[in-house]
Amino acid sequence: xxxxxxxxxxxxxxxxxxxxxxxxxxxxxxxxxxxxxxxxxxxxxxxxxxxxxxxxxxxxxxxxxxxxxxxxxxxxxxxxxxxxxxxxxxxxxxxxxxxxxxxxxxxxxxxxxxxxxxxxxxxxxxxxxxxxxxxxxxxxxxxxxxxxxxxxxxxxxxxxxxxxxxxxxxxxxxxxxxxxxxxxxxxxxxxxxxxxxxxxxxxxxxxxxxxxxxxx
Numbered sequence: 001x002x003x004x005x006x007x008x009x010x011x012x013x014x015x016x017x018x019x020x021x022x023x024x025x026x027x028x029x030x031x032x033x034x035x036x037x038x039x040x041x042x043x044x045x046x047x048x049x050x051x052x053x054x055x056x057x058x059x060x061x062x063x064x065x066x067x068x069x070x071x072x073x074x075x076x077x078x079x080x081x082x083x084x085x086x087x088x089x090x091x092x093x094x095x096x097x098x099x100x101x102x103x104x105x106x107x108x109x110x111x112x113x114x115x116x117x118x119x120x121x122x123x124x125x126x127x128x129x130x131x132x133x134x135x136x137x138x139x140x141x142x143x144x145x146x147x148x149x150x151x152x153x154x155x156x157x158x159x160x161x162x163x164x165x166x167x168x169x170x171x172x173x174x175x176x177x178x179x180x181x182x183x184x185x186x187x188x189x190x191x192x193x194x195x196x197x198x199x200x201x202x203x204x205x206x207x208x209x210x211x212x213x214x215x216x
Contacts, residue, residue, distance in 0.1 A: 008081055008104050008131070024057070028122075029205065035121055036061045039150045040068060042201060042212060043117045052115040052142065053078040054105050054135065055123025059089030062098050071097045077115070079103050105135035110142045118142075118149040125154045125181045129189060132180075136193035136213075143215045149195070155209035156184040162206025187211070 024032045039061070045051060047070035053061060056078030065076045077099040080086050086102040103109055105123065118139050124132055139149055157163040163182075170178040180186075190198045190213060197214040 008106070008127075024060075031204065032060075035152050035210075036064050038202075038210070039119050039121065039152065040064060042150050042210070043119060043148055045069065045117060046074075048073045049117050050074065050115045051076045052110075052118040052139070054118065054120040054139065055126070056080050056089060056100065057085050059092055059094065059098070059100060061119070061121065062089065062100070063092070063094060066094055066098055069097060071095060075099060077101065077110070079105065079108070081105070106131050106138060108138045108142055112141055113144045114142045116144045116147045118147070119151075120149070121152045123153070124151065124186055124189075125175070125178050128177050129180055129185050132186070132189035133192050136189060136195060140194040140215055145215060147215050149213040149215075150201075151186075151211045151213065152208065153186060154178060154181040154207055155186055155203070156182060157207040158203070159206035162208075165205065166207050182207075 028035065043051070045065060045068045047068065049069055051065055051069070053065070053076060056062060057080060059078055062076045062078045069076065075097045078089065079101045081102065081104055083102045086100045089100040101109070105127070124135070127135060143149065154166060154169075157166055166178060166182045169175070170182065187198070190211065195213040195215065197216060199212045200209060201212055202210040
């Protein structure tokens with residue numbers, strides 16, 4: 001699916017789609033596959049699950065999820081606002097259980113209560129505060145009750161190395177959205193969203209955090 005209107009204030013990464021799979025291990029300091037596996041573990045993904053992934057890039061995380069879910073009853077729906085990312089993901093031909101849609105996180109085209117697990121890895125530093133809250137509320141809407149959302153993203157730094165890394169990214173990519181995360185706006189957006197149960201599960205390098213949000 002490609003949404004009719006993909007205009008967004010958020011940053012899209014069409015321009016790096018061809019190199020994305022090579023870049024991610026570098027910018028994640030070699031931890032990308034660990035983040036993927038840890039997310040699957042924390043979500044406790046089972047063969048019957050209907051999983052939603054926000055900001056899927058080229059679909060590598062979806063490939064790992066497909067090793068867990070049942071091709072007949074489970075599915076992974078992965079979205080990104082960058083059409084070239086979705087086209088790259090679709091070109092992997094992962095089967096009918098992998099659905100890649102070019103849609104906006106702040107305007108999801110899915111029915112209420114469509115999914116029972118959701119994930120977002122390094123998406124929220126690409127959108128401003130208002131879009132953070134809107135995207136969270138859309139994820140909340142399409143999740144079933146008693147379902148979890150795992151978020152891994154840039155967060156307020158807790159040491160010099162973390163602050164250095166964030167400032168480098170902030171000025172190199174000229175993204176004020178990264179500054180918002182550096183100033184602690186990510187957990188603040190959780191509090192303003194409809195999610196009432198939020199737990200921090202882990203942190204790495206002094207600037208990357210893992211959160212679990214639950215829809216009760």
